[in-house]
Amino acid sequence: MAKNLTNILYNEKFPLSNKYNPEWILENSMGPNVLWLTEWLCKKIDLKPNMRVLDLGSGKAISSIFLAKEFGVKVWSYDLWINPTDNWKRIIEEGVKDMVFPIQGDARNMPFAENFFDAIICIDSYIYFGTDDLYLNYLQKFLSPGGIIGIVVPGLMKDFENGIPEHLKNFWGQDCWSWHTVDWWKKLWDRTGLVEIKVADTMPDGCNLYVQWKEAQDFTGKNPWPEDTAILKKDAGEYVGFIRLVAKKL
Numbered sequence: 001m002a003k004n005l006t007n008i009l010y011n012e013k014f015p016l017s018n019k020y021n022p023e024w025i026l027e028n029s030m031g032p033n034v035l036w037l038t039e040w041l042c043k044k045i046d047l048k049p050n051m052r053v054l055d056l057g058s059g060k061a062i063s064s065i066f067l068a069k070e071f072g073v074k075v076w077s078y079d080l081w082i083n084p085t086d087n088w089k090r091i092i093e094e095g096v097k098d099m100v101f102p103i104q105g106d107a108r109n110m111p112f113a114e115n116f117f118d119a120i121i122c123i124d125s126y127i128y129f130g131t132d133d134l135y136l137n138y139l140q141k142f143l144s145p146g147g148i149i150g151i152v153v154p155g156l157m158k159d160f161e162n163g164i165p166e167h168l169k170n171f172w173g174q175d176c177w178s179w180h181t182v183d184w185w186k187k188l189w190d191r192t193g194l195v196e197i198k199v200a201d202t203m204p205d206g207c208n209l210y211v212q213w214k215e216a217q218d219f220t221g222k223n224p225w226p227e228d229t230a231i232l233k234k235d236a237g238e239y240v241g242f243i244r245l246v247a248k249k250l
């Protein structure tokens with residue numbers, strides 16, 4: 001099939017994401033397709049209409065818009081780098097202004113009431129602050145008892161044996177050192193006794209999906225790191241992929 005913008009992000013694994021305009025997704029995802037990652041996470045979270053959800057590190061708020069539209073939840077769209085007025089414009093344009101509330105702030109210093117949220121989700125952002133051993137204890141205070149926290153992060157399918165593998169040397173920046181294995185993340189949360197881990201897994205074929213995303217960016221001239229496409233193809237999931245954790249607050 002010829003590639004064009006009506007099918008370039010089509011993936012049968014993500015029927016909900018397939019409904020959205022690929023140009024809009026390409027324009028507003030700050031890493032790999034944020035709708036794919038959100039949809040994957042939500043397969044393991046039982047979201048019900050009117051639940052209060054924190055979308056932590058929501059970037060340009062399209063995951064928040066997706067959550068409101070697909071699940072009828074109310075979303076506090078919280079991010080550090082992105083101007084909330086720009087997010088508000090996107091939220092209004094998508095017709096969910098009564099359901100999504102944009103706020104700018106630091107994940108380590110949040111303005112919310114304790115026990116406020118029914119669920120906290122975090123897509124491709126937890127690696128910027130959540131590797132701190134003490135962070136889960138801070139975050140879980142904002143969840144109601146029995147509330148759910150779910151994250152998706154890019155990560156390692158296995159640890160490096162002897163430093164950065166040759167084929168990843170032009171991919172691996174200093175900010176990748178917070179990429180870890182699923183076992184690493186599971187242990188970080190499990191040992192606290194604060195949560196019960198419901199899911200800790202990796203995305204089957206995650207690296208291929210990353211390649212599909214990079215090829216779509218190449219096709220539209222929106223790939224900020226064009227050399228990554230070939231590198232990820234070469235890796236083919238040996239090291240690089242996506243990790244999902246879902247846990248219930250005890």
Ligand SMILES: C[S@@+](CC[C@H](N)C(=O)[O-])C[C@H]1O[C@@H](n2cnc3c(N)ncnc32)[C@H](O)[C@@H]1O
Binds near residue numbers: 029
């Ligand atoms: C790779 S982007 C992902 C954004 C969005 N979830 C997406 O996938 O398009 C990482 C996001 O983490 C946010 N972030 C980084 N450090 C943060 C912090 N300390 N508090 C809140 N957000 C933070 C940034 O503002 C940025 O939007």
